[in-house]
Amino acid sequence: VDIYRCPRCSNSYPMSEPRWVCDCGSPLELESPGPLEKDGLRGQEFTLWRYVAVLPIRRGEDIVSLGEGWTPLVPLEPQSSGIYVKLEFTNPTGSFKDRGASVLVSKLKELGVREVVEDSSGNAGAALAAYCARAGIDCHIYAPAYTSPGKLRQIPAYGADLVLVEGSRKDTAQAVLAAASKTYYASHVYNPLYLEGTKTVAYELWEQLGWRVPRVVVMPIGHGGMLLGIYKGFSELLHAGYIGSLPRLVGVQARACAPLAEAFQRGASEPVPVEEGATAAEGIKIVEPVRGVEILAAIRQTGGACLAVSEEEIEEAGSELGRRGFYVEPTSAAALAGFERLRSQGPMEEKTVIILTGSGLKAT
Numbered sequence: 312v313d314i315y316r317c318p319r320c321s322n323s324y325p326m327s328e329p330r331w332v333c334d335c336g337s338p339l340e341l342e343s344p345g346p347l348e349k350d351g352l353r354g355q356e357f358t359l360w361r362y363v364a365v366l367p368i369r370r371g372e373d374i375v376s377l378g379e380g381w382t383p384l385v386p387l388e389p390q391s392s393g394i395y396v397k398l399e400f401t402n403p404t405g406s407f408k409d410r411g412a413s414v415l416v417s418k419l420k421e422l423g424v425r426e427v428v429e430d431s432s433g434n435a436g437a438a439l440a441a442y443c444a445r446a447g448i449d450c451h452i453y454a455p456a457y458t459s460p461g462k463l464r465q466i467p468a469y470g471a472d473l474v475l476v477e478g479s480r481k482d483t484a485q486a487v488l489a490a491a492s493k494t495y496y497a498s499h500v501y502n503p504l505y506l507e508g509t510k511t512v513a514y515e516l517w518e519q520l521g522w523r524v525p526r527v528v529v530m531p532i533g534h535g536g537m538l539l540g541i542y543k544g545f546s547e548l549l550h551a552g553y554i555g556s557l558p559r560l561v562g563v564q565a566r567a568c569a570p571l572a573e574a575f576q577r578g579a580s581e582p583v584p585v586e587e588g589a590t591a592a593e594g595i596k597i598v599e600p601v602r603g604v605e606i607l608a609a610i611r612q613t614g615g616a617c618l619a620v621s622e623e624e625i626e627e628a629g630s631e632l633g634r635r636g637f638y639v640e641p642t643s644a645a646a647l648a649g650f651e652r653l654r655s656q657g658p659m660e661e662k663t664v665i666i667l668t669g670s671g672l673k674a675t
């Protein structure tokens with residue numbers, strides 16, 4: 312506990328160090344406190360902080376919360392069919408990224424960090440900006456200058472400093488790395504505290520389904536923050552003896568940018584190099600997922616799958632969700648598209664959960 316460990320070279324570092332990557336270049340992992348005492352949940356508030364026993368925060372006064380987590384789990388169709396959607400877009404800033412941001416910023420408060428930098432023009436940037444505002448931490452978000460203005464409105468609304476960088480996405484990455492040499496780099500991609508936040512989705516599903524594990528969980532994957540978090544949460548429940556097996560984890564990518572789906576098809580253990588194609592699913596347009604090896608291993612260990620869907624399938628799934636009362640961004644619609652593909656190949660198991668990660672208002 313309170314130690315970052317490298318899954319590739321086994322180096323470890325104290326968490327009090329403002330570190331975001333191993334010296335070998337690998338992203339780091341965290342051991343959890345825990346296990347959870349089921350009885351301890353009685354009387355806990357209905358946010359992700361009801362699982363504080365398995366989160367790496369010591370003092371209650373350090374918790375930075377906007378009421379994130381405990382999102383609704385509802386049947387996809389009104390006549391219950393055993394297929395559920397988890398409404399992650401109902402989190403405070405409109406996406407599941409609030410889970411990671413809440414846990415990360417709480418830890419930063421505990422460590423006394425006063426200022427952070429991050430590179431994201433999307434949901435992660437908005438989430439970090441909101442939680443830093445809540446905590447009184449100065450937040451600088453780096454984004455490429457070409458990012459559409461609509462996408463960038465939410466970040467300064469929380470009082471964050473938005474730094475627009477001319478040139479390519481790579482230029483933005485270099486600019487934030489230069490800034491990170493002096494300021495804490497609150498990377499939603501590298502920082503393992505983000506996964507501590509997303510793992511609470513697994514605990515919630517288990518509790519919301521009456522202490523049972525879903526058979527299949529389907530979600531969009533780019534850097535895999537949701538998938539690896541869910542994998543970690545269910546693995547902890549398995550080790551604690553609360554569940555007997557892991558759900559099959561299904562990751563869905565856009566065909567235009569599918570390094571993980573390609574690798575899964577080929578039986579490769581590492582992401583396949585791909586070109587960055589055009590897709591409406593911007594949240595998962597990730598050419599090089601930094602935890603790609605871990606994502607592929609997790610999917611295979613659970614007997615899951617990774618597949619790529621077309622732009623037409625994403626659009627159709629988005630319309631279908633809208634007709635059912637769910638307004639989500641194209642990235643989330645990709646998850647339903649993946650599910651529909653699987654359903655067309657054979658009946659889906661009861662207790663399948665589709666994660667709807669981000670609000671449609673983000674993409675309007």
Ligand SMILES: [Zn+2]
Nearest residue numbers: 317320333335
């Ligand atoms: Zn290492």
